[in-house]
Amino acid sequence: MKFTKTLMATTALSMTAGLANAEDMADKMTLVSWGGAYQRSQVNAYAEPYKKLHPEVEIVWDESSNEAVAKLRAQNEAGNITWDLVDVVAADAMRLCDEGLAMEYDPDELLAPGDDGTPASEDFGDLIVSDCFIPQIVYSITFGYRTDMVGDNPPDDICDVFDLEAYPGKRSLEKRPINNMEWALLCDGVAKEDVYDVLATPEGQEQALAKLDTIKDNVIWWSAGADTPQLLADGEIVMGSTYNGRLFSVIEEQGQPVAMMWDAQVFDLDGWIIPEGLPADRLARVKDFVRFATDTQRLADQAKYISYGPARKSSAPLVGKHAELGIDMAPHMPTDPANSKNTFLQNYSWWADYRDDIDAKFQAWLAK
Amino acid sequence: MSDVTDATTGKRAPTPDDALRIADSNQGGPVLAADGRPLKRSLNRALRMQKLRALALIAPLLIFVLITFIAPIADMLFRSVENQIVSETLPETVVALSDWQPDGGELPSEKVFEALYVDIFMAQERKLHTRLGSRLNYELTGMSSLLRKSGRGVKRFDTDIYTEQFTALDPSWADPATWVAMMADKANRDALPLTARSWARWVDFLEEEGDDPAKEDVEDFLFTTLYSDLVAGNTGGATDPRIAVAADAVGGFETVSLRDQFKAVDKDWVNPEVWRTILTYSPDYTSGYFLNAVDMQQGHDGPETRPENQQIYVKLFTRTMFMSLVITGSCILLGYPVAWILANLPMRTANMLMILVLLPFWTSLLVRTSAWKVMLQQQGVINDVLVWLGLVNDSARLVMINNQFGTIVAMTHILLPFMILPMYSVMQTIPPSYMRAAKSLGATDWTAFWRVYFPQCVPGIGAGSILVFILSIGYYITPEIVGGTTGTFISNRIAYHISSSLNWGLAAALGTILLAVVLILYWAYDRIVGIDNVKLG
Known part of the structure; x- marks a missing residue:
């Protein structure tokens, strides 16, 4: 009798413990991303399959990645973090980490090993650029040009952007110093490996701005990623820089007479950060989701919907065809060998150090 | 008592105020109310109830405005001078640095580096060092990575030799419980001031983390401060016997220079400019953001102008003012005839046309702005028409967007209803008979308009102008989209500093200046035109 009682009590205890474990994870999760085609690719590749496994989870999307840093800071100051997982570019992840707003994590503990058993820290490798950053995709900022406006001499060199004689007409460049300063120096005779050393000096900054000065009157400055594709489609510009995925959609999905230049494309990274200070149940849910959404297959799946390269080495061989267009995605990836003959990192x-200083100079130069 | 008679027999109904005045002016003793109390007091009492009731009625709105409007603005404005982050993150360093002479060209003493070691160690434990780095990087390029690197570096300092030497002297030093006991005694704390302060911060941190100070390992930095206190002497009053033993032994200790340790992490730590920046921004309040907002900076000898290639804000402020004035002017020119027609048409037609004025109000701002893009761009509607008509050469299409012109056109269109509506409602109240009377007295059409009609419109123009000007001065989205480089406003920089650079202090300073400018202009308008002379309808 006594034995049965003990047994029952233990069973009851272990059952409640089991239940408690399941309840430890919150059922609602707010993910923050960029909206548009990119967010759709995440919904298709990560969120929907995850919901199939865990039907009880409700996923809410917030299209606020653009202001993620400022909003997270505000949430932190108000002491009320409403986001569970935030998609940001690497530079923002670094600032969030610096500001103590993003959680530091251990790659091998949080993330699943690759399909081939490689530990996550090796599979992602150098792409984990900050202690808080969970890489997702490699994208690039590169140039697209109007094929009907360049005759039979298409631009294939970054310096063609600065060549007004061969390629008259307007260009669009991003309204911030990052990338533009580097390209200007590259085309002003500075070797690739010296670019940041030169740019660290006031003379180097003057040199870059002087080079940009030569095309300043022919530049339309963009601040939203959709600007350049629109300007290209309207024929307002002959060439312009933007994210490679946006150009992919202009070329392949909309069939505009536009082609990619790829030369001196600047690789950049996008990934997740987990906000610092989440309650335990929400944190547990987010960790579970992140482990799922960053595994080898899921990252490869995302490339079916958008032309950004998966951040895991083990995902690359799994990249297949576009989900709707049925075209091979590999040749459209910025990381494809044919596209990445000349890249810039x-x-x-x-930039975390020099941003404030160079931005002040760049904006003063713009307003001149 | 003649006053009472006057008041009660007068045509005007008596008010409680009258009674108060009477009570005041009464010379011979207090007037008493029915219950025997002085009339003045019981009246005051009744009035107070009334005022309280009135206050209670507006209280919801008042509280709402205070909490959701005034308080956030005040908080934001306060950030423009707030600078506690330096003294909170580096408390020991700021104190130790206060007697350093920045102009001597010498580096701060070893004492300062010791203080820095304690501060950075605690800051990296609390993950505050990088936040301080972001803050100081606004003032000096490179501070961000300097502090990030130092946060990693302090854990690998060679200061473990102190730990080893103390534990070799007496193994109990390694036991955190003995430290807890030692620091509980005030005499020991007085003997080891720096150690005691550092220990207190360490204990605070552990307790916040939920750890027990008596169980966590004693970190190297505490042995470093212990060494420093012991070398300084003054340990006579200490009650812990180990202190006296250690004080005798430290003379023979092997030492490590913290300056060299920091230098090994980053040679910027031996750059006096870095220390000058920390010293300059160590007070709790700073004028730095405001100086930056007017293109100045904290130089070696007080405020100075920034180098020319970094000056931008004064230019943006004047541009914002100038363009807002132009936009207000164009709104008056375009809106006046429209309002006049609307006011003089029969009611039915006027209401129909009114819908056309209001229609843009019901369209998204972004759609309207983007529509102007389509109209004005080089491959846009207007240029296409001009080229088709042969007025403009195809190779020389007009540039009408991404510059000041584009901003002025788009914003004039967007803000026009704010001008037309007050003008219209004022013009409606002007009786048409005034114009007829003027003409019948011999005035020409122009004189009748200019001398009789127009002056009566001024309140409407004034109200519209204030609305349009104040709205346009803080406009953000339209200049951002169609402004290019020459048509952007100060608000675009404020938005940049809020959402991208995270320099909220500078954004707050710029916002404060903008607010002050608007208030000054409002005051000037009141003095020149008179704010009573403004009618919204």
């Missing part, structure tokens, strides 16, 4: 920590 942004130096995040350098």
Whole structure:
């Protein structure tokens, strides 16, 4: 009798413990992303399959990645973090980490190993550029041009952007110094490996601005990623920089007479950060989701919907065809060997130091 | 008592105020109310009830405005001078640095580096060092990575030799419980001031984390401060016997220079400019953001102008003012005839046309702005028509967007209803008989309009102008989309500093200046035109 009682009590206890474990995870999760085609690719590749596994989970999307840093800071100051997982570019992840707003994590503990068993820290490798950053995709900022406006001499060199004689007409460049300063120096005779050393000096900054000065009257400055594709479609510009996925959609989905230049494309990264200070149940849910959404297959799946390269090495061989167009996605990836003959790697920590200073000079130069 | 007679027999109904005045002016003793109390007091009492009731009625709105409007603005404005982050993150360093002479060209003493070691160690434990780095990077390029690197570096300092030497002297030093006991005694704390302060911060941190200070390992930085306190002497009053033993032994200790340790992490720590920046921005309040907002900076000898290639804000402020004035002017020119027609048409037609004025109000701002893009761009509607008509050469299409012109056109269109509506409602109240009377007295059409009609419109124009000007001065989205480089406003920079650079202090300073400018202009308008002379309808 006594034995049965003990047994029952233990069973009851372990059952409640089991239940408690399931309840430890929150059922609602707010994900923050960029909206548009990119967010759709995440819904298709991560969120929908996850919901199939966990039907009880409700996923809410917030299209606020653009102001993620400022809003997270405000949420933190108000002491009320409403976001569970935030999609940001690497530079923003770094600032969020610096500001103590993003959670530091251990890659091998949080993230699943690759399909081939490689530990996550090796599978992602150098792409984990900050202790808080969970890489997702590699994208690039590169140039597209109007095929009907360049005759039979299409631009294939970054310096063609600065060549007004061969390619008359307007260009669009992003309204911030990052990338533009580097391209200007590259085309002003500075070797690739010296770019940041030169740009660190006031003379180097003057040199870059002087080079940009030569085309300043022919530049339309963009601040939203949709600007350049629109300007290209309208024939307002002959070439312009933007995210490679946006150009992919202009070329392949809308069939505009536009082609990619790829030369000196600047690789950049986009990924998740987990806000610092989440309650335990929400944190547990987010960790579960992140482990799922960053595994080898899921990252490869995302490339079916958008032309951004998966951040895991083990995902690359799994990249297949576009989900609707049925075309091979590999040749459209910025990381494809044919596209990445000449690439430029942004130096995040350098920009974290010099952003405030160079931005002040760049904006003063713009307003001149 | 003649006053009472006057008041009660007068045509005007008596008010409680009258009674108060009477009570005041009464010379011979207090007037008493029915219950025997002085009339003045019982009246005051009744009035107070009335005022309280009135206050209670508006209280919901008042509280709402205070909480959701005034308080956030006040908080934001306060950020423009707030600077506690330096003294809160580096408390020991700020104190130790206060007697350093920045102009001597010498580096701060070893004492300062010791203080810095304690501060950075605690800051990295609390993950505050990088936040301080972001703050100081606004003032000096490179501070961001300097502090990030130092946060990683302090954990690998060679200061473990102090730990080893103390524990070699007496193994109990390694036991955190003995530290708790030692620091409980005030005499020991007085003997080891720096150690005691550092220990207190360490204990605070552990308790916040939910750890027990008596169980966590004693970190190297505490042994470093212990060494420093012991070398300084003054340990006579200490009650812990280990202190006296250690004080005798420290003379023979192997030492490590913290300056060299920091230098090994980053040589910027031996750059006096870095220390000058920390010293300049160590007070709790700073004028730095405001100086920056007017293109100045904190130089070696007080405020100075920024280098020319970094000056931008004064230019943006004047541009914002100038363009807002132009926009207000164009709104008056375009809106006046429209309002006049609307006011002089039969009611039915006027109401129909009114819908056309209001229609833009019901369309999204972004749609209207983007529509102007389609109209004005080089491959846009207007240019296409001009080229088709042969007025403009195809190779020389007009540039009408991404510059000041584009901003002025788009914003004039968007703000026009704010001008037309007050003008219209004022013009409606002007009786048409005035114009007829003027003409019948011999005035020409122009004189009748200019001398009789127009002056009566001024309140409407004034109200419209104030609305349009104040709205346009803080406009953000339209200049951002169609302004290019020459048509952007100060609000675009404020938005940039709020959402991208995270320099909220500078954004707050710029916002404060903008607010002050608007208030000054409002005051000037009141003095020149008179705010009573404004009618919204």
